[in-house]
Amino acid sequence: MASTARGMRPSMARTPRATVGTSTRRGIGIGIPAFGMRKGVTAPMQEAGGGGCGSCCSRCSERRRRRKCRVAATTEEAGGANGCVLEVSGLEASIDDKSILKGLNLRINRGEVHAIMGQNGCGKSTLSKVLVGHPDYKVDGGSVTYKGGNLLELEPEERSHAGLFLSFQYPVEVPGVNNTDFLRLACNARRAALGETELDPLEFYGHVTPILQELDIDPKFLSRNVNEGFSGGERKRNEVLQLAVMDSDLAIMDEVDSGLDIDALKNVADALNKLRRKKKDMSVILITHYQRLLNYIKPDYVHIMKDGRCIKTGGAELALELESEGYASFDGFDGV
Secondary structure, eight states: OOOSSOOOOOOOOSOOOOOOOOOOOEEEEOSSSSSOOOTTOOOOOOTHHHHBBBOOOOOHHHHHHHHHHHHHHHHHOOTTTTTEEEEEEEEEEEEEEEEEEEEEEEEETTTTTEEEEEOTTHHHHHHHHHHHTTTOEEEEEEEEEETEEEEGGHHHHHHHTTOOOOOOOEEOOOEEEHHHHHHHHHHHHHHHHHTTOOOOOHHHHHHHHHHHHHHTTTTGGGSEEEEEOOOHHHHHHHHHHHHHTTTTEEEEEEEEETTOOOHHHHHHHHHHHHHHHHHHTTTEEEESOOGGGGTTSSSSEEEEETTTEEEEEEEEHHHHHHHOGGGGGGGTTOOO
């Protein structure tokens, strides 16, 4: 779900792609499913300079066809001999002419859990927003390969359809939008992009019911409006439900532990762990300040970020070292 004016969720329509050296700050329109629904932002009803557009418009039909081909090409990639899902090489990014990512490197294989830790302002959340194609961020250098293809060439909604998912710190409520409708539209958007048959309401109910049971999520979630009246823990569990319904391949969980008490944190972590056991090849990026989240979701690798780069990488013990010694103990590290 979108969280603030900075947050997004697939699929968002925007005008240019986030290509190297090109600013992406342009007009935005969001539909459902989208990077999210934000207050004051409505679904685009027409192209710039054009009138209303429906399915009969040949120009839009051709655009949808090209988009489906690009998503399918990315989705069908084997991911490399070693099962690499995401490889970030020398990534540089900025916002409002302020450089934030400064040559970041990161490699994630299928089924791995990577925790990214760092102080405020080090670039953790910027990395997540660049990966999903937030239009406010400019990619200044480097490359991002996702399932063997160039991620930076894809539109935000194409990244979602190819299996990329972002969960936010503070998911907003969407009054008047039923959770079932939201989830079904999101699910069908990805299915359509992959050339699969869309689910009608009855079929979707049959699809989502076992997911609720597997994640131990109350079926009443379906009858409520999106995050309306939800507690912090319920909102985060609803994010995990969206992740499961979308059947995504790479989940970026941006401070999923933020604002949660210990019981709510355990419940959210338990839902995510159950999903990981079901979908063993799903990769996860956990962005967090605190080691406590890693007590419940065990990472394969921990990365310490500072000044826009990963300065040290290790196993789960690295988070314990950070908890004990603090960030100052890593001041002598320059990057990996």
